[in-house]
Amino acid sequence: QVQLVESGGGLVQAGGSLRLSCVASSGTGSTYAMGWFRQAPGKEREFVAAISGSGSSRTYADSVKGRFTVSRDNAKSTMFLQMNSLKPEDTAVYYCAARIEFFPSPRPNAYNDWGQGTQVTVSS
8 A cells, every 4th residue: 555645735826836746655666657636625536637657658637738747756756746827726625646557547446545635725
């Protein structure tokens, strides 16, 4: 089991930026694909972005393409989500997840381990 801890959330005005981090317990390396998901109040958890074990393959939800960038530093067992041009509709709790497969997936049930989440609030 992989322990995941997110950080970097907060309150930002529309148009601003935030950078989320997700630190994984040792042993993940390039074996695990990782992803970012988010859940707003009263809504289902939705896919945001995901990255393969090596970082060579990335996928994004249409709603964040061109604004968000997912990356990872396997030497530090850390995944990042750079969020630019934030909109009020990006407000949600953001979760990172890991799966014991090389390639990423947009499906939440494809992931084995989850962090506890970090709140992102975008004011208009």
